[in-house]
Amino acid sequence: MNMAKRVEAVDVTAYYGSFKAIDSITMTIEPKSVTALIGPSGCGKSTFLRSINRMHEVTPGAKVQGKLMIDAEDIYDPRVDVTAVRRAIGMVFQRPNPFPTMSIYDNVVAGLRLNGVRKKSTLDDAAESSLRAAHLWGEVSDRLKRPGGGLSGGQQQRLCIARAIAVEPQVLLMDEPCSALDPISTLAIEDLIGELKDRYTVVIVTHNMQQAARVSDRTAFFSIESTGDPGRLVEFDDTTKIFQNPGEKKTEDYITGRFG
Amino acid sequence: MSESPMPTKVGPDPTVHSGPTLGGGAALPRAGRGLERLFRWFSTGAGVLVLVVIVAIAAFLITQAIPALRANQANFFTSTKWLPNDVAHPRFGIAALAYGTVLSAAIALVIAVPVALGIALFLSHYAPRRIATGLGFVIDLLAAVPSVIFGLWGRDYLSGPVTDLSGWLHRYLGFIPLFGSGGPYGNSILLGSIVLAIMVLPITTALCRDVFVQTPKANEEAALALGATRWEMIRTAVLPYGRPGIVAAVMLGLGRALGETIALAMTLGATFGVSIDLIQVGGNSIAANIANGFGEANATGRGALIASGLLLFAITLIVNVAARAIIFRRREFVGGQS
Ligand SMILES: Nc1ncnc2c1ncn2[C@@H]1O[C@H](COP(=O)(O)OP(=O)(O)O)[C@@H](O)[C@H]1O
Ligand SMILES: [Mg+2]
Secondary structure, rough: OOOOOOOEEEEEEEEEEEEEEEEEEEEEEOOOOEEEEEOOOOOHHHHHHHHOOOOOHHHOOOEEEEEEEOEEEEEOOOOOHHHHHHHHHEEOOOOOOOOOOOOOHHHHHHHHHHHOOOOOHHHHHHHHHHHHOOOHHHOOOOOOOEEEEOHHHHHEEEEHHHHHHHHOOOEEEEOOOOOOOOOOHHHHHHHHHHHOOOOOOOEOOOOOOOHHHHOEEEEEEEOOOOOOOOEOOOOOOOOHHHHHHOOOOHHHHHHHHOOO | OOOOOOOOOOOOOOOOOOOOOOOOOOOOHHHHHHHHHHHHHHHHHHHHHHHHHHHHHHHHHHHHHHHHHHHOOOOOHHHHEEEEOOOOEEEEEOOHHHHHHHHHHHHHHHHHHHHHHHHHHHHHHHHHHHHHOOOOHHEEEEEEOHHHHHHHHHHHHHHHHHHHHHHHHHHOOOOOOOOHHOOOEEEHHHHHHHHHHHHHHHHHHHHHHHHHHHHOOHHHHHHHOOOOOHHHHHHHHHHHHHHHHHHHHHHHHHHEEEEEEOHHHHOOOOOOOOOOOOOOOOOOOOHHHHHOOOOOOOOOHHHHHHHHHHHHHHHHHHHHHHHHHHHHHHHHHHHHOO
């Protein structure tokens, strides 16, 4: 079953109360690719990422304007069920956040259970295949009933990835998934991202430019004029182009470390 | 849970701050050290004093109770009779009173806990902030109402509606032994339990709300990002996380219900019997019986009441210790998460 989908943002503007955090972001993210969002801190990378699965509006007072199409369906259409959107788009957060009271197994199948899957064999299969895809199976297969909170940080993050992909999402969003991890776990997750793009549309926020260069096919550079201004998309192109021959002076300054 | 790292700091440790952090560990000036020693003596003394007072109370109660227990011609634990004032044949037992105490508290919790959970979730996850603050304030006010007011209100106002309710329950659910009585209705376990339920509602609600608002945002967002509705998010993230806290809140509510005196003295039927029937006039509790009986009791009668009080003391102590143990376990568990 393969359902990777195209993400198309058209003039996406997002607010926290009256504060405009990102302004008119327009970009198209192709299916089965890895797209990196880079830029200085506070430029709205997380905000844009969270507007792709409508998690932005979870913050009180936050709202999104513009259109966000997942394969031609506007997810901000009032008739769209927000929970259906989130079920179709997986998310991995900056800090690993497995459900602390649940076992490893229950964490992985949590999304399936929310979808109403009760059959044990289906859950077992999904748990195994997701944990294998997340490169965690070998380490936890003998202790699936133990709490997820007992794993190391890197293992917890892979558990969260397994939980996100267990429901076979169309798009996978990752917000600095390695920023709280040690270098070895980081490498493991970067390898994993390379494999995930065979099946999913992956969007990853990172403040680590080497990481963006290593894992992504396309890179979007976001920036702000000065604090208090909304974040804007400066340049969006193939990763090799962004890093070797950027079209914008601002991008070049950021890549070469003269800014940010 | 068990293999998550334990928090290293549980509370303020006086030794950690006993010296200045700057200046290479130079000693405190003399006055500062003296003050600190004084404070340590003072706080240790206060702690010891509390223990001494508790032991003194227990010793006093036991010495008062022993003569009556010696004179008792019935089994104190199994008898349902309460005739300690009979000079020739004093006989009394705790069975009916202990049964009524536990039954009324249990029914009160059955009524109060679902309501408390509902209100607490509404306050923590559904209501807009202004309404949550206002309603929270009202609930706290409810906790400040003296129990004699609840007793008066239960006896004079609520007993009418509860009489009607009893008749209704008997008519439609009379096949259940709980509602088997054909009457008379009024001052019954049901009335006492409803009043008790209202009295334990504030503390249980407030504690549950505090537990629920502490749910880590990260866990709530994890559930929402999987496509959970708000209720599903509460079921996957909020309730499991808060379960130890809920248990503790219920146990503290139970402690309050078990010890409640005057409101039950005014709303229970003050009979001595063991019955599963909730709606017939009757019911009694240890504390209510003490309040009702102390005035007319002779020396043996007072001793008997004190003996019953000791038993109540033991029951509430166990409940409170259990509640605190659960709260403490939860603290370790939350500390291990971060
Ligand atoms: N919950 C919030 N409430 C108010 N402002 C926020 C909130 N989250 C982020 N912001 C603001 O929105 C802007 C963009 O933030 P964010 O998307 O987190 O940036 P990035 O992920 O690129 O570091 C920043 O100015 C930040 O201060
Ligand atoms: Mg961010």
